[in-house]
Amino acid sequence: MLFSIFFSKDLLVLDGLSYIQMIDLYWTVIPVLLVHFFGSHPDAEYNSWRSTVVVVLTWVWAIRLTHNYFRREKWQWGAREDWRFADMAQQHGQNWWWVSFFGVYLIQQVFLFGVCLPLYFVHSVNKPLNIWDVTALVVCVCGIVYAYFADTQLHAFVSKNEKLKEEGKAMVPNLEEGLWYYSRHPNYFGEQLWWWGLAIFGWNLGGRWVFVGALINTLCLAYVTTLVEKRMLKQEYRVDAYKMYQETTSVWVPWFKSSPKLLPKEKDS
Template identity: 75%
Template sequence: MSSFSSMLMSSSGSSVTSNPATGREKWEWGAREDWRFADMRRQYGKHWWWISFIAVYFSQQIFLMGICLPLYVVHSVNKPLNIWDLVAAGVCLCGIVIAYFADTQLHNFVTRNSKLKELGKPMVLNLDRGLWQYSRHPNYFGEQLWWWGLVIFAWNLGHGWTFVGSLINSMCLAYVTVLVEQRMLKQEYRAEAYRLYQKTTSVWVPWFRSSAIAVKDKDT
């Protein structure tokens, strides 16, 4: 069991390091600051450093320990593989694949818009192709599948309580989703298009898009 989960962890790590989205800054120190840090600094002024330490750095260590609890169980309990382990592995693998392609498509979209901006051409307002046609945040959905797949492993070993870490992580990611969408709506050039995108496309779980015409008729 432990070697099986280690293979999945290696696959997940490889998908992250080989993804072009992770190298978009070319690993240059300070090449780009995360917009959430910039907002935090503006909001809290001189107190931002210790607030960010607690809210971001320290809390993330707690979250990491929480979401990794299923791995502790997997490496501590010796039990033969069964059908539920295969289900868990399938969920984890689906999460890896979805997150990889979603991040790759997002990277290509951002890169293309950057080039269009440099050339003085109109940018594409929204990414609504590929996986992003069925979900507004397919990368988040893939990530959640991965962590909840690990929970299935632990549940099958009699330690279902380890879901707590993944649940808190999902709640935090839901909050991040709200922040991201609020930021998108603050960008005037794409606000109207993004509102329509919100009305026609699922937030996390991929699903078929609603008709834009039907949405407009409903609003009127």
Template identity: 70%
Template sequence: MSCSRNLKNAIIALLVPFPSIIFYLTFLNHYHSAINTNNTSFSSTLWTWCYHHPLLFANALFFINVNLLFWLIGQFQSSHWMIDPYWTVIPVMLVHYYATHPLAQYDLWRSKIVILLTWVWSIRLTHNYFRRENWQWGAREDWRFTEMSQQYGKQWWWISFFAVYLSQQMFLIGLSLPLYVVHFVNKPLSIMDLVAIVVSLSGIVIAHFADTQLHDFMSRNNKLKELGKPVVPLLDSGLWYYSRHPNYFGEQLWWWGLVVFSWNLGHGWTFVGALVNTLCLAYVTWLVEDKMLKKESRAEAFRLYQKTTSVWIPWFKSFPSQVKNKNA
């Protein structure tokens, strides 16, 4: 039964983006047909709008294909699991959409670098997602969605559209604005592009090692449970020795690195997406830590961990004696 559900969810997840892909390829076909026949305008007002408004076009595809279709599938399955794996896929789809849009004008090398980095980020995060889910499709939804469904009860069916999907559109489109700028501003590479590469790549590497250390820690604890032995209350080694949430820190570095690309191209306003994401992660951090403190088996150890270890940015520990002096 579990294998059958896994296969069904995999098929659904692989097929679900096809409406957007087919519609966009149809648009490109109409555009190239118009160019080949020396027709300076599209025969359809719809295609003309898609041509002149690439960012709005991306939002329209997101709203129909993700917000509406994913939401309907979530209603049928009573689980909004699919937005999690697609969080890692949508930026890849967006960067290729921006790069292939007829109005796109960009430096080819910057485009190749950004596309490659986006793929590396996506593969890392997708691998981490499926590793965490034991390589299953749709085994569970995000625990925050489950808690909200319990909180809102019978009203959750419509609230979920805004809380799970419309909010994700604002986040993902906002975070991906630098990908748009990179492909619609044509300026030669500069030293700031190197800075952007270093920041983005550092974020990917830090997040990878942090998530791998967390996965190994959870795996060891699961084995201890199976053997009937006491588990280790918290992870405080490796990157987690210097930060309570190094995976969140790495993820933020990635998005802020993209902002450096667009800032260098004269569009620093795109920082708004990364800023909103940082504020959101601050709230998620509070939720995760509150959840940790509610577990009696690790509450005391985690309180000490909070006092001695930086929240996000990896830094040297404050030892208990220093903490006492600060509180004195």
């Protein structure tokens, strides 16, 4: 089925339930399958406590991400296309079917392989637990919890604005409460914490290159961040407010507000 989706231009561009709209769910399923595959392999060798912790963490992370996907999509599966893919499809036109295959779908398999490498090391090395396992556990849990609350606050904000729009009232330009007061993208920050925490598990077991996957994921999120912010600045009702938000609020890492830059007229006065 996946091959028919990959190589069919009609499915990639037109089908409402195509792979292009289910990539988020794909990301939540593969790590869970991989952690069980590595753990159940005949040649697997691991510390049972570490394995149990990592398996549980992977399941909790996947459930959180899946729940957020369905909540965001109003509990429907593949009901709408991600605006980023829609923009790229419009940009590349007739070439989108092959550009998407190599530049979106195929490359994501590489990303998944990279970020899931720690799951392999966890089930390849039998080493007693140490302080780095505790550190990795704390980072992973903080990432999952932080991303959950950030996404929940975002969902409440979006739902409120949708209701205001239906009632013909002015929408609120920005979400600047809760975690979003200290960071413009706290959900991305939480997601990065999860992958870096997972990488610590692998590094502790001798996986010297496991941080590469987390780094690539961070670079991808950096690119996505620029796309999101450009889109925000295209919406007239929030342009000025969002520019101010950019000046005063940290991009990812939670931090205190900074003072906005003064305009020339304000400096003179």
